[in-house]
Every structure is written in C-alpha cells, then in structure tokens.
Amino acid sequence: MTTPDPRLSAVRALDRVIPGKGDGQSLREVLRDFPLQGSDGGLMRDICFGVCRHLRPLNHWLNQQLAKPLKPSAQPVRLALLAGLYELWFSDRPAHAIVNAYPQLCRKMKAPWAAGLSNAVLRKASKLTIEEALEGAPANIQLSLPDWLHKCWVQDWPDQAEAIAQANLYSPPFTLRVNRQQQQRPDAIATLGEGVRPGELSPWSLYVSPARPVSQLPGFDQGALSVQDEAAQLPAELLQAPPRGRILDACAAPGGKTGQLWEKFPHADLVALELDPRRLTRVEENLARLGATATLLQGDASQPDQWWDGTPFDAILLDAPCSATGILRRQPDAKWHRKASDIPALVDLQARMLDALWPLLQPGGMLVYATCSVLRDENDRQISAFLQRQPQARDVTPRPEQATMVDAGWQLFPQQDGSDGFYLACLRKNL
Ligand SMILES: C[S@@+](CC[C@H](N)C(=O)[O-])C[C@H]1O[C@@H](n2cnc3c(N)ncnc32)[C@H](O)[C@@H]1O
CATH class of the missing domain: 3.30.70.1170 (Sun protein; domain 3)
Structure with a gap:
C-alpha cells in the first residue's frame, strides 16, 4: 500500500472545508478522515491550518496573477496553488522543494494542464515576501478577515482590532x-x-x-x-458554590468544564445539560477518563420546563454557544463559515438562556456566563442588558486592573493575555 501524499491529502481536506460555494465542513472534523501520522501528518495539518488562516491574502495575490479566473470546477487546483503560496511565505521548508512539489501534485490530481501554471505562479511568488506581495492591499485582506468581522472588531475595539486580528494569525499555545x-x-x-x-x-x-x-x-x-486553554479554565475556577452544593453546567459538551467542575467540587451534585445528544456522549467519555461523575441531561437550556426537576441550583455555569471569534487561532476555518447574520441569532439565544436559567438559581447563588467570543454584543453588552433586566443580579467578576475596560465582566484577548479570546461574567443573585 502506498502512503498518501500529505500535500494531496491537504488539498482534498481543504476542498471539503473551503468549497467554492456554500457552507463547508469544519476542518477539525474533516481531519479525522485523514489519519496521517508523523512528519507527513504534521505537513498536511500545517498546510490545512495555514491556508485557512491566511486564505484571504493568498487568494488576493493569486487572483492578481491569473489572466482569467479559474473555473469553479478547478477549485482543487486553486487550493493546491494556495497551499504552495502558504508554504513559500509562511513555512521554513526550502523554496525550490515547494516550487517543484506542486506541478507534480497537479499531475497527481489529474490536472496536468495546471502544472505549468503552478510552476509559473510559485516561481514568481518565491521571489517575493508576503509583505511585498500584499503591498497596498486593504487591511481586511492583509489581516485575513471577512469584511463583516473586520468591521465588527474595528467598531468594538478601535484601538486593538489590528492586534487582535494579527494574534489570530499565529498557532495557539x-x-x-x-x-x-x-x-x-x-x-x-x-x-x-x-x-x-x-x-x-x-x-x-x-x-x-x-x-x-x-x-x-x-x-x-x-x-x-x-x-484546555487558560482563559477557558477561568469560569469554573471563579464559580463559587458550597462543596456539597447543586451545580448546573448548562451547555456542557464536550465536557471540558464539567470535568473541571468535578475536580474542583468532587462532592457536589453536578448536573451537565447539553442540547445535542451526540455531543452528550463526548461529555460521558471525558468524565470517564477523569473518573468523574455527573448527572447528564439532554435538553435545551433556554427551556428548563422540559428538563428541570424544580430543585434550585447553588451555582450555574452558562458556557454559551457563540461566534467562536476568540478561538480563530484554533479554528481558523470558522472565519469563513460564520456570517454576519449569525450574530444576532446567537445574541438572542444567549439572552434567552440567561433569562431562562436565572430563576433556577438560589438567592445568594452565582451564575458564571462565558463565551469564546470577542464581540461585545455577545459579551459585555449582553451582560449589561441582562443586569438592566434583572435588578437582583450583581456583577461580581474579579477583573485584574490591567484588563481592558468593559461595561461588565472580563474580556480576555490573545494579544494581551496569551490565552484565547474569551469573556466571562460572574453574576451574584441578591439574597
Ligand atoms: C461553547 S460549547 C460548550 C463547551 C463546554 N462547556 C466545554 O467546556 O467543553 C456550547 C455547547 O452548547 C450546546 N448548546 C447549543 N444550544 C444549546 C441549548 N439551547 N441548550 C443547551 N446546550 C446548547 C452546543 O451543542 C455546545 O456543545
């Protein structure tokens, strides 16, 4: 049996993640179907993540080189060219090896017509740095962001938008x-x-x-x-509850924070709720590895009447579904899958979850709200609006002095904190 070519595997994987039209699959899921090991696996994954991270500038330069646009059916050839450009500009592999590899790859892909094109494009690119290639390109292209996200970050964080975007172009710790x-x-x-x-x-x-x-x-x-990312460790770390109290992890899968809650409160009555039954299995597996136990419930956090037994909780962790704009270092493909129109729907769902779960909390109890987002509508604006609606709620988030000032809670950024972009708010219910 011949070993699969890592560059060919990368192109095939990218073709499922970044299709010409419509929604692609998640890179993480697609990579499960390409179990290459060792240095070949490393090369394949590096190309996949790198192309997703730098997609916009790579496409921008490539389009300028083409006398006429590539046909939609030539999407694999386009991806191979992008992979070659990524390797030339962002990897330390020798340029001559890269330039030689891709015409061969085009032949393997049964696109011999593209071998000459690949040779010409990559030879030209090998004489340039990425900075030279992008000279004069607009910021959203240089920063490899979709227009809508660049606009949101500039509006939300006028002084930090560029640094946030730059930080997201590197591999996470x-x-x-x-x-x-x-x-x-x-x-x-x-x-x-x-x-x-x-x-x-x-x-x-x-x-x-x-x-x-x-x-x-x-x-x-x-x-x-x-x-587990360091910022993602904070919500469970900051959640306060009596040692034998009743704790709800309201959006639990895959169970990273459920396990952490069990490590912190091993004698508590821990309830893990998750909407997606398949993802609930992941919680079970993660808890089993830790030797942890919890009551697992399948249900909708915004509709407690469907699953709540009426016994209040001493503490609630709401790690809400969100835009994932804080973890683009880990999931760079998410930039190209999310749309501006997804955000209001997420903000609405988060607000409904907050409103539905708050009555389940004992007076004196704490709810920690968390997202891996760096969009203010999902974070401090969401919590400020909640505090307006719920006069019984107080923001008691411990925020370091050097943290970026926000209206409520604590916003973390990759360029400032080294962690993922993350938000949390600790909310105490008045007695
Ligand atoms: C950010 S992830 C949670 C990550 C998890 N807390 C951890 O640390 O491993 C959000 C989760 O919420 C789930 N979810 C989405 N809508 C939900 C709902 N209405 N009720 C409960 N869970 C929901 C998603 O399926 C997803 O597993």
Whole structure:
C-alpha cells in the first residue's frame, strides 16, 4: 500500500472545508478522515491550518496573477496553488522543494494542464515576501478577515482590532489543566520535564512548548491532565458554590468544564445539560477518563420546563454557544463559515438562556456566563442588558486592573493575555 501524499491529502481536506460555494465542513472534523501520522501528518495539518488562516491574502495575490479566473470546477487546483503560496511565505521548508512539489501534485490530481501554471505562479511568488506581495492591499485582506468581522472588531475595539486580528494569525499555545484530585501543579511540571511553565491566570494551568501528542503526556489516559486553554479554565475556577452544593453546567459538551467542575467540587451534585445528544456522549467519555461523575441531561437550556426537576441550583455555569471569534487561532476555518447574520441569532439565544436559567438559581447563588467570543454584543453588552433586566443580579467578576475596560465582566484577548479570546461574567443573585 502506498502512503498518501500529505500535500494531496491537504488539498482534498481543504476542498471539503473551503468549497467554492456554500457552507463547508469544519476542518477539525474533516481531519479525522485523514489519519496521517508523523512528519507527513504534521505537513498536511500545517498546510490545512495555514491556508485557512491566511486564505484571504493568498487568494488576493493569486487572483492578481491569473489572466482569467479559474473555473469553479478547478477549485482543487486553486487550493493546491494556495497551499504552495502558504508554504513559500509562511513555512521554513526550502523554496525550490515547494516550487517543484506542486506541478507534480497537479499531475497527481489529474490536472496536468495546471502544472505549468503552478510552476509559473510559485516561481514568481518565491521571489517575493508576503509583505511585498500584499503591498497596498486593504487591511481586511492583509489581516485575513471577512469584511463583516473586520468591521465588527474595528467598531468594538478601535484601538486593538489590528492586534487582535494579527494574534489570530499565529498557532495557539498548548495549554493543560492539572487535575487537582491527582497531583499538585509543581509535581506535574516536574513530571513533564522541559518546556513547561505555569500560567498566571489559572492556578492549575500549564503551558507546554512545543506541543505534544496527548499520548505522550504522563497520566493523560488516567485523567491527570486535560487539554484546555487558560482563559477557558477561568469560569469554573471563579464559580463559587458550597462543596456539597447543586451545580448546573448548562451547555456542557464536550465536557471540558464539567470535568473541571468535578475536580474542583468532587462532592457536589453536578448536573451537565447539553442540547445535542451526540455531543452528550463526548461529555460521558471525558468524565470517564477523569473518573468523574455527573448527572447528564439532554435538553435545551433556554427551556428548563422540559428538563428541570424544580430543585434550585447553588451555582450555574452558562458556557454559551457563540461566534467562536476568540478561538480563530484554533479554528481558523470558522472565519469563513460564520456570517454576519449569525450574530444576532446567537445574541438572542444567549439572552434567552440567561433569562431562562436565572430563576433556577438560589438567592445568594452565582451564575458564571462565558463565551469564546470577542464581540461585545455577545459579551459585555449582553451582560449589561441582562443586569438592566434583572435588578437582583450583581456583577461580581474579579477583573485584574490591567484588563481592558468593559461595561461588565472580563474580556480576555490573545494579544494581551496569551490565552484565547474569551469573556466571562460572574453574576451574584441578591439574597
Ligand atoms: C461553547 S460549547 C460548550 C463547551 C463546554 N462547556 C466545554 O467546556 O467543553 C456550547 C455547547 O452548547 C450546546 N448548546 C447549543 N444550544 C444549546 C441549548 N439551547 N441548550 C443547551 N446546550 C446548547 C452546543 O451543542 C455546545 O456543545
């Protein structure tokens, strides 16, 4: 059996993620169908993530080189050219090897007509830097953003929009959470060895560089460590509840924060709710790895009458569905899948969830609202509006002095905090 060509696999994967028209599939899901290992797998994934990250500037330059546009049926050829440009401008692989690889790839793709085109385009690109190639291009193209998102960021964060976008063009750090039920953080650092440092925001976070496959993390299968961004560790860390209290994780799948809640409150009555039954299975698997237990419920957080037994909760975590604009480093394809029109629907759903879950909270209890978004409508504006509607709610979010000022809660940014872009608000219900 011949080993699959990693560049050909990358083009085939990208063709499902970035189709010519309509919605593509998520890169993460598509990559499950391309189980290449070792350096071939690394090359394939690097090309896939890189092309998704830098799609707009790569397309912009390529379009300028074409005497006539490529036909929609030549989408795989376009993707191969984009992959070659990405490798030339953003990887440290030798230019001559890249220039030679893609005409061969065109032949393998049964598009021999494109071999000459590929050779000409890549030879020309190899004489330029990305900065030279993009000279004079508008900011949204240089920053590889869809127009709507660039506009939102400029409106929401006039002083930081460019830095947010730039930060999203890099690979994210590899961050772990130490399971406090099994070990202390210094012990985990000692066991993991070189390239490990503690995070400053979450007391159980570790940054590991370079990233390692989880199979090489000591005790991973037994739940000693979990992969989780540092900002994403904050909602469960800041949620306050009595040790044996009743806690609701209202949007639980895949269960990263459910597991963390169990590590923090092992004697609590933990309830994990999730709308999608298939995703609820992921919560079950994640809890099993940790040796954790929780009551799992399938249901809609905005309609508690369908699943709530009437017993109030001492604490609620609402990790709401959102635009994912804070995790574009991890899911760069999301930039091209989301549309401006998705945002009002998400904001409406988040507001309905907040309003529906608030009555389930005991007086004196805490609700933590979180999103992996950097859009103010989903974050501080959402919570300010909620505080207006609910005079019984107080914003008690502990926010560091250097945090960007927002109307309510705590907004984190990749360029400022090193973590993903993330938002959280701790809301206390008056007694
Ligand atoms: C941001 S993710 C949660 C991530 C999770 N808390 C973790 O840390 O692993 C949001 C989740 O909410 C779920 N969801 C979407 N709409 C929902 C609803 N109406 N009720 C409950 N869950 C919902 C999605 O299926 C998704 O799994």
